[in-house]
Amino acid sequence: MLGSPRTGVLKRDDWLDLARKLDWDLSYVSEKDAFPEIQSGRPWLPHAEWAGWDEPFRTSYPEYVAGQHAKEASVAAVREAVGRVEDYQRLPQGWLEGLKLHAATLPLAEFAAVVGNLRAARFGRDSAWRSAALLGALDEMRHAQIPLLLMHDLVRWDPQFDWTHKFFHTNNWVAIAARHLADELLLASDAIEFAIATNFVFETGFTNVQFVGMSALAHGVGDKMFEKMVGSIQSDEARHAQIGAPVLATVVKHDRAYAQHLLDKWFWRSWLLFAVVTGFAMDYLTPLEHRTSSFKEFMHEWVLDQFLRSLDEFGLQRPWYWDIFLEGLDNYHHMVYASAYSYRASVWFNFVVPGPQERAWLREKYPASWPDFDPIWQRITDRWRASDPGNDFAVHGTAIVSFCDLCQLVLSNGTPRANAASTLDHGGRRYVFCSRPCRWIFEQEPERYAGHKDVVKRVLAGEAPANLVALVQRYFGLDYDTWGKDAFGGDYPWLARSARSDKREA
Amino acid sequence: MIPLYGFLEGDTIGLLILAQADDSIAEVARKLQTAARLRVAIEGPVTVLYDGKPVDPLSTVADAGMQPLARFDVRRGPRA
Numbered sequence: 390m391l392g393s394p395r396t397g398v399l400k401r402d403d404w405l406d407l408a409r410k411l412d413w414d415l416s417y418v419s420e421k422d423a424f425p426e427i428q429s430g431r432p433w434l435p436h437a438e439w440a441g442w443d444e445p446f447r448t449s450y451p452e453y454v455a456g457q458h459a460k461e462a463s464v465a466a467v468r469e470a471v472g473r474v475e476d477y478q479r480l481p482q483g484w485l486e487g488l489k490l491h492a493a494t495l496p497l498a499e500f501a502a503v504v505g506n507l508r509a510a511r512f513g514r515d516s517a518w519r520s521a522a523l524l525g526a527l528d529e530m531r532h533a534q535i536p537l538l539l540m541h542d543l544v545r546w547d548p549q550f551d552w553t554h555k556f557f558h559t560n561n562w563v564a565i566a567a568r569h570l571a572d573e574l575l576l577a578s579d580a581i582e583f584a585i586a587t588n589f590v591f592e593t594g595f596t597n598v599q600f601v602g603m604s605a606l607a608h609g610v611g612d613k614m615f616e617k618m619v620g621s622i623q624s625d626e627a628r629h630a631q632i633g634a635p636v637l638a639t640v641v642k643h644d645r646a647y648a649q650h651l652l653d654k655w656f657w658r659s660w661l662l663f664a665v666v667t668g669f670a671m672d673y674l675t676p677l678e679h680r681t682s683s684f685k686e687f688m689h690e691w692v693l694d695q696f697l698r699s700l701d702e703f704g705l706q707r708p709w710y711w712d713i714f715l716e717g718l719d720n721y722h723h724m725v726y727a728s729a730y731s732y733r734a735s736v737w738f739n740f741v742v743p744g745p746q747e748r749a750w751l752r753e754k755y756p757a758s759w760p761d762f763d764p765i766w767q768r769i770t771d772r773w774r775a776s777d778p779g780n781d782f783a784v785h786g787t788a789i790v791s792f793c794d795l796c797q798l799v800l801s802n803g804t805p806r807a808n809a810a811s812t813l814d815h816g817g818r819r820y821v822f823c824s825r826p827c828r829w830i831f832e833q834e835p836e837r838y839a840g841h842k843d844v845v846k847r848v849l850a851g852e853a854p855a856n857l858v859a860l861v862q863r864y865f866g867l868d869y870d871t872w873g874k875d876a877f878g879g880d881y882p883w884l885a886r887s888a889r890s891d892k893r894e895a
Numbered sequence: 896m897i898p899l900y901g902f903l904e905g906d907t908i909g910l911l912i913l914a915q916a917d918d919s920i921a922e923v924a925r926k927l928q929t930a931a932r933l934r935v936a937i938e939g940p941v942t943v944l945y946d947g948k949p950v951d952p953l954s955t956v957a958d959a960g961m962q963p964l965a966r967f968d969v970r971r972g973p974r975a
Contacts, residue, residue, distance in 0.1 A: 728908035731933050765907065765934045772933060788930035789911040791900050800900070800909030808902040810909050812966055819964040821900055821909075845911055849898060 401449075408449060411516040412436060428512040430581025432644045439639060442515035444631040453524050457531065460621050464535060467617040472539060474546045476614070482741070482876045484610045487674035489549050489738035491603070491615075492540045493556035494567055494666055499532035501575035505587055509580040509632070518584075518632060525588075525629030532622050539614060548870045552737040559866035560853070562844050563665075563736055566797035569841065570658055581636060585648065586655040589633025594696050595659050597626045599667050602687050606671065609679040634699075641703050650833070653708040656696070657826040660714065661721070661796050668722025669729075672754075673740075677747050683754035685718045710826045713809075717802065717824075719758040723751075724801035727765050731786040733873035734861050741876050742769060744883040761805040770884065778880035787857055792843035793823035795831045802827075815839060897956055897963050901927035904970045905935045914956045921952035924969045944968040 415423055426433040448456075477485065506529055509522035540553035556564050557571075574586055600623035607616035640648040664684075671684040682690070700707060708714065730740045743751060743766055752759045769784060776783035791800045793810075802824035803809030809824045815835055822828035831838050844860075847853040853864045861867050901912040901923075910930050914923050920943045928937045943950045945967045950959045952974070961967065 724907040727934060731908075761905070762907075764905070764936075768934060768936060784933065786930070786933050791909040791911050800902075801907055805905050805907055808906075808909055808968075810900065810902065810966060812900070812964065819962075821964065821966070845898075 405447060405449060406517075409447070409517045409520040411520075412440070424512055424514060426579075428508065428579055429514055430512075430579035430583075431647065432640065434514070434639070434643060436514060438643070439514040439518070442518050442635050442639070444517070444521055444635060446521070446628045446631055447517075448521070448524060448628065450524075453527070457527070460624065461531075464617055464621050467613055468539065471613045472542060474543060477543055477612075478546070480612055481610060481676045481679075482739075483674040483676055484612060484679075485547075486738045486740065486876055487670035488612070488615060489547075489552065490666060490669060490674075492536050492550065492553040493737060494563075494662075496533045496536045496553060497557035498567065498571045498575070499529045501571045502526075502529040502587065503533070505575040505578060505583045506629070508578075509583055512580040513584070513632075514580070518636070521629060521632050522580075525625075525632065528625035528629055532625065535618055535622065539618060549737050549739075552871065555866065556737065561736065561865040561867070562792065562797070562799075565844065566792075567662070569797045570662055573837075574655070574658070581640060582651060584633050584636035585640065585651045587633070588630050589637050589699075590652060590655040591659045592626050592630035593633055593699070594656065594692060595663050597623060597630055599663060599691075600626065602691060603667065603670065605681065606675050606679065609681065610675065637703060641705065645705070648703070649705055652700075652705060653710070653826075654830050654833070656708055657710065657714070657830065658796065660717070661798060661827075664717070664722040665725055665798070669726055672722065672751065673726055673743060673747075677750055680750070683751075684722060685754065688718055708826075710824075710829070713825060716804070719755055720761075720804050721802060723755070723758065723762050724803075724805070725799060727762060727769075728790065728799050728801050730769070732790060733875070734781070734785060734867070735857075735865055736873045737867060737871055739874050739876035742766065742773065742879070742881065742884075744881055746883075758804065765805070773875075773879035773881075773884055776879060779878035781874045781878070784875070784879060789845065789848065789855065789857065789860075791821065791845055793827050794820040794841070794843055794846075795822055795827035795838060797841075797843055798823060897961060899923070899956075899961060900964060900966045901930070902966065902968045903927050903931045903935055904968070906931045907934060909966075914961070916955065916957040918956050919952065920950045920954055920956070920959060923956060923967070924952070927967075927969050939971060940973040942970045942972060942974045944970060949974045 420436060421433065503526050506522045506526035510519050510526055513519040513522055536553055540550045543550040557568060574591065578586060600619040604616050604619045604623065607619065637648060668684040671680065671687060697707070729736065730742070733740045748763055748766060752763065772784045792798065793800060800808065800810040800821065800823045811822055811828060813820045813822065813828060813831070816839055818839070820831065822831065842850065844853060848855050854860045861872055897914045897916060899912045899914055900909050902909050910927060912923060912926050912930065914926070924941055924943050928941070943952060945959050945961060945965070
């Protein structure tokens with residue numbers, strides 16, 4: 390009998406572990422058969438080594454349901470109040486472009502995370518871990534559905550919002566890169582790698598704080614719906630991200646080198662994606678008057694400090710490429726943004742040219758690197774000045790760009806003075822990598838990555854069109870209504886001023 | 896046709912350049928500069944590096960031993 394005769398109800402802490410610590414002694418199947426290494430991950434350890442697994446939230450299912458119900462009601466209320474097309478039409482154009490970028494990369498990656506969490510809900514090595522992962526799977530289902538619902542309302546106004554759902558189903562080069570990451574991170578990883586890569590590095594290190602930062606920016610811009618959406622998602626992430634630390638602690642105890650490898654690999658892969666998605670939004674697409682800090686400042690304050698503290702707590706080292714990463718903080722998203730602006734018709738959102746005031750701000754925030762980028766934007770500005778407003782292809786690249794054989798993103802690592810790409814011959818094929826860390830990740834497990842073709846290899850193999858317009862339309866899935874353009878058609882107030890004043894400000 | 900990965904000093908991205916075996920190195924450099932001209936002005940002498948070493952601009956792609964999907968760099972300034 391569970392109840393006390395006097396109260397009839399046990400205190401929460403007295404019954405909770407009956408619902409979350411449900412491991413039992415296996416009798417007709419071995420532990421190794423029930424939790425095979427290929428699904429559960431390595432190091433494979435008997436359950437006794439995992440029995441102390443715990444996380445701070447210790448959420449029961451009724452508590453989960455009640456909490457999620459309240460969050461859903463809150464999102465629905467905000468949607469009712471400010472989720473109409475007319476509400477979005479009042480937002481700054483640049484912000485809307487960042488919204489399209491975020492909206493597309495989010496939902497189906499979250500859906501893939503449902504699969505990763507469900508694998509952990511079955512093959513995680515302790516029942517409390519499995520319980521938390523099950524709630525994580527329900528979280529991720531919700532995170533897939535919220536942006537799909539909210540952005541769907543906007544499709545009739547702007548068809549680029551249709552890429553919220555369409556993105557991951559296309560062969561767009563950004564989608565190929567995102568799938569390459571999401572498939573390995575979320576669909577193909579075993580329970581241990583998923584917990585360290587997704588819960589610890591990706592969520593604790595990046596998305597959790599990224600949502601905080603983007604939520605604050607949304608508040609400043611006046612995008613109450615996005616603020617509510619990412620705030621609501623973040624509250625789930627903060628809970629299920631806690632799965633990662635206790636898994637990492639056990640792996641560190643038994644195989645420190647493997648734990649270090651997973652951290653090094655997944656910090657780099659996560660960084661590249663976040664530099665693009667969040668770096669673009671913070672340093673280019675959010676209107677200058679609403680920016681609170683640069684992407685680099687945000688990374689230092691919200692990501693690096695916490696990540697380095699975590700490494701200390703676990704007795705792990707900074708990734709071997711730390712100096713390369715720090716150089717990337719000054720350069721990488723600037724390299725990719727300028728490149729992507731030049732090939733904006735190959736993506737589903739529009740771009741903004743940084744004007745004289747934005748360039749002055751970027752120079753102040755990035756004194757070491759911006760002098761190398763400023764001449765590029767001056768040249769693009771000059772090209773727009775010589776072209777008719779709206780004539781996008783007069784200010785657009787036509788050559789075929791190159792892609793990394795690991796991250797599948799453009800070869801834009803390093804600096805404008807020294808691009809960091811390198812080639813490698815392996816198994817009779819030549820591979821190219823944007824950076825030493827991407828090459829290192831490939832070299833650690835070449836059989837895992839060697840068969841994948843980047844866009845250039847597909848073009849050279851005749852699997853994708855070599856002509857840029859055909860590539861954009863037939864392979865990337867874009868048409869005139871959806872391919873990226875200059876958000877203002879090159880018709881900027883500062884551009885219309887005299888060339889003399891622009892030169893003085895620049 | 897020999898596809899090459901070209902990197903122009905001052906630019907933000909590597910580009911795929913389609914060269915012919917009998918193209919001069921100077922022509923290959925010009926192709927890269929032209930492909931990147933939206934971002935980087937074509938001005939002044941340049942030096943082509945292959946395997947990290949300067950290459951004679953009058954030699955050909957075949958002479959230089961450039962293999963498909965090899966990296967070459969175009970740097971500002973005359974050949975030392």
